[in-house]
Amino acid sequence: MKRLPQLQYLFISIMVIAILSILSCSGGGSSGGSSSGGSSGGSSAPVSTATTAVYDKVLQSSDITYLGAFRVPSGTYGGSDDTIYSFNYAGFAMPIGVAYNAANNSLIMSGHGNNSYVAEIDIPAIVNSSDINALNIATVRQNFTDVSRGHHAFTNEGLIIGGFLVYNGKLIVGATDYYAFDNAQETWSHFVNSNANSLASGTFAGDYTVTSTGNGGPPVSISNEYMTPIPDNSSVGGTNWQTALGGTVLAGAMSPNVVSRTSLGPAAVAFNPGNFSSNTPHNVLMYWPGDGSHSPTDSVFTGTGLGAGRLFWNGTTQLNGVVFPNGTKTVLYFGDTGTGTTVCYKTGNPAGWGCDAMIAGDTARPAGSWDVHAPPYRNQIWAVSADDLLAVKNGSKNPWDITPAIWPISSPLDTAEHFVAGVAYDPATQRIYVVEGKAENGVLPLVLVYQVNTSR
Numbered sequence: 001m002k003r004l005p006q007l008q009y010l011f012i013s014i015m016v017i018a019i020l021s022i023l024s025c026s027g028g029g030s031s032g033g034s035s036s037g038g039s040s041g042g043s044s045a046p047v048s049t050a051t052t053a054v055y056d057k058v059l060q061s062s063d064i065t066y067l068g069a070f071r072v073p074s075g076t077y078g079g080s081d082d083t084i085y086s087f088n089y090a091g092f093a094m095p096i097g098v099a100y101n102a103a104n105n106s107l108i109m110s111g112h113g114n115n116s117y118v119a120e121i122d123i124p125a126i127v128n129s130s131d132i133n134a135l136n137i138a139t140v141r142q143n144f145t146d147v148s149r150g151h152h153a154f155t156n157e158g159l160i161i162g163g164f165l166v167y168n169g170k171l172i173v174g175a176t177d178y179y180a181f182d183n184a185q186e187t188w189s190h191f192v193n194s195n196a197n198s199l200a201s202g203t204f205a206g207d208y209t210v211t212s213t214g215n216g217g218p219p220v221s222i223s224n225e226y227m228t229p230i231p232d233n234s235s236v237g238g239t240n241w242q243t244a245l246g247g248t249v250l251a252g253a254m255s256p257n258v259v260s261r262t263s264l265g266p267a268a269v270a271f272n273p274g275n276f277s278s279n280t281p282h283n284v285l286m287y288w289p290g291d292g293s294h295s296p297t298d299s300v301f302t303g304t305g306l307g308a309g310r311l312f313w314n315g316t317t318q319l320n321g322v323v324f325p326n327g328t329k330t331v332l333y334f335g336d337t338g339t340g341t342t343v344c345y346k347t348g349n350p351a352g353w354g355c356d357a358m359i360a361g362d363t364a365r366p367a368g369s370w371d372v373h374a375p376p377y378r379n380q381i382w383a384v385s386a387d388d389l390l391a392v393k394n395g396s397k398n399p400w401d402i403t404p405a406i407w408p409i410s411s412p413l414d415t416a417e418h419f420v421a422g423v424a425y426d427p428a429t430q431r432i433y434v435v436e437g438k439a440e441n442g443v444l445p446l447v448l449v450y451q452v453n454t455s456r
Contacts (some may be wrong), residue, residue, distance in 0.1 A: 001395040006336035018136045020332065047448040055238035059330035059383060061407040063453040067431070069413055070430075070447050071137045071440060072121060078143030080284065083114045085144040091421025091437030091445045095225055095320040097173060098422035098435050107140055107424055107433060107447070108164055108171060116146040116154035118199060123433075126449050130412035132440060134167065138447075142200070146195045147173060149204040156421040162225030162253060163320075163422070167273050171196040172223045172450035176253065189224035190276065206274040210251065211269055213285060221262040222287045225253035226319075226333075228425060231326040238327065244390050246269040246283040262311045263287040266333040266382045268324070268389055285389040286399050288313070294400040306372055311380065311406050315343045315372040316365075319382070321423020323432050325348075331389070333382040333404070334434055335419070336418045338374025345372050364416035377418035379436070381407045411448045415439050430454055 013436040015446030057063075072087045079085040090096050091112045096119065097110040105123055110116045124136035152175070154160055163174040171193040176441040191206025193199055230250050242248050254263050268286040275281050288294055319335030344355035347367065359367050362375045382404040391397040416435070421437040430452040439446035 018125065022094055024189050042063070055233050055236040056329035056386075057327055057400075057454055057456060058385070059325070059328050059332070059452070059454075061381075061383075064332075064381065064432075065451045065453065066128070066409075066411050066450045067451050068126035068133055069411065069449060070124050070126060071132065071135045071446055072447065073140055074444060076144075077119055077140045078117075078145060083112050085111070085255065085444060086189045086260070087111045088120075089113055089438065091419065091435055094160055094421075095162050096422045096435060096437075096445075097161040097164035097376050098321075098424045098433065099166045099196075101166045102428065103169070104141060105165075105426075106123040107138075107413065108142075108166065108196060108199070109422070109435070110161045110164075113160065118147045118161075119144045119201070124160065128412075129260075132205075132413060135446075136171065136182075142198070144199040147171060147199050147202070148191060149193070149202070151191070151204050151206070156439050163251075163405075164229050164385055164424075165227040165229070165249060165273075166196045167229075167249065169196055170194055170273075171202070172227060172249070174227060174253070174272055174395055176221060176224050187220070188278075189220045191200040191272070192276070195415065204233060206276075208280055209263070209278050210280045210282050218284055218287060219262070221253050221290075222267040222284075223251045223253060223271075223282070225251070226423065227251045228321045228322045228324045228331075229427070230324055231328075231427070233327055233329075236327060239329065239386075241324070241329070241386055245285065245386070245393060247271045247346070249273055250285075250322060250324055250332075252287070252319075252322055254323035254335070262290045264290055265317055266384065268322075268331065268384070268399075270389075270393075283393050284399055285386065285392045286402050288400045294398070310343075311337060311339065312382070312404070314338060314374060315345065316374045318419065320420050320436065323425040323452075324386070325425070325430060325452045325454060326427045328452075329386040331384040331386055332432075334379070334409075334420050334423045334432075335382070335383065336377055336379045336420050338372075338377050343372065364418070377416070379408055379409050379414065379418050379420050379434075383407060397402065404450055409434075409450070413439060413446060413448065421445060 076085040085301045099108045106120050108120045110118045120142035121138035122141050127135050162176040165172040188207035188209045193202040195202035211218045226452045230242045232240045232242050250271050252267030271282040317337035321334040323332045323435040347356045359373050362373045384404045419437040422435045424433040432450045435445050435446040437445050
């Protein structure tokens with residue numbers, strides 16, 4: 001499986017977009033401020049704080065603290081074929097589905113990318129250690145099964161799972177066609193398994209569409225991956241963001257192959273799964289069109305060279321999770337990006353940039369496994385003010401006129417490859433579960449756990 005194995009002309013289009021964006025910067029678009037973890041680049045907090053409610057906290061980078069991690073189990077569960085019934089290579093160069101299930105204090109998570117069967121694992125005690133062998137291993141609660149109940153076939157370069165959310169006891173599934181070359185090839189975005197606690201006996205409902213060019217809006221590929229509940233903070237004196245933004249769930253997508261059909265940055269679409277249909281009512285609150293018609297805001301860039309400091313988005317950037325923590329008005333997007341001064345697509349393209357030598361030396365994401373390169377890599381958060389999303393809903397901003405803060409995040413167990421494959425959130429404990437792909441022996445994912453501080 002390769003990340004972004006698209007045709008060469010698509011990469012050239014990406015580079016043209018990047019060049020035009022940088023040329024439009026004033027003085028290189030340098031941004032000040034320090035980020036968590038001691039790295040520079042990006043501001044330290046969302047810029048808009050218009051809501052005055054006391055209990056809508058604006059999160060800072062220091063409010064996200066690493067707690068520890070745990071391992072996922074090796075072996076097969078539910079069958080003998082490890083390309084179907086295991087976590088091997090789950091989250092390798094593509095998103096996975098992962099959701100917190102409050103009923104069991106567990107994670108529902110997809111497995112091997114070749115088939116994307118799904119299992120449930122109990123969350124063990126969290127251990128903070130740089131020694132992976134000191135971590136506890138999760139136990140399997142539900143064996144791997146096909147959550148679509150035979151309605152869909154998933155493959156590593158065809159239809160893939162983009163994200164999960166447990167909602168009223170059901171499992172909401174976002175799915176994307178990894179190799180669709182235009183928006184017309186994707187006509188739906190979600191389906192539902194009726195029983196998150198017994199996926200093998202749940203019934204299928206779908207397919208449903210949120211955003212769609214066929215419905216006169218942005219493409220499917222800005223809403224069919226990661227999801228998070230939208231909080232109602234009114235019981236503690238804050239804002240009912242569900243009412244304000246017009247939905248109970250916030251969804252988005254950024255990582256499908258062929259960037260022209262997705263968002264060049266985090267996306268936000270509010271909807272209510274209770275209203276699922278072929279044209280689900282929704283509010284598009286944030287996205288950057290993949291055709292480059294609205295380049296990302298220059299103020300999140302640093303440096304002036306092609307790719308230099310393009311921490312908001314470049315050809316290596318992947319964004320596979322979102323959390324809107326209760327008691328706050330900050331939406332957190334999780335992903336990873338290359339931070340190098342040049343972005344290269346395969347060897348010899350273009351030779352004048354020194355791509356061959358750079359790619360040959362990219363041991364973190366070696367050629368053959370990855371196609372787009374800009375080492376070194378890091379995990380990071382894009383932090384967005386919900387006030388800005390509300391401004392878009394109310395018509396005073398465009399969906400691309402938002403400036404996220406960018407915060408690097410790290411753990412003692414990070415790999416040089418750095419691939420955030422998925423994210424889940426427990427609102428009761430304010431814990432965020434970040435799945436890093438291939439973190440154990442280049443095969444199994446690892447679950448990193450972060451704490452959100454909402455105290456005032």
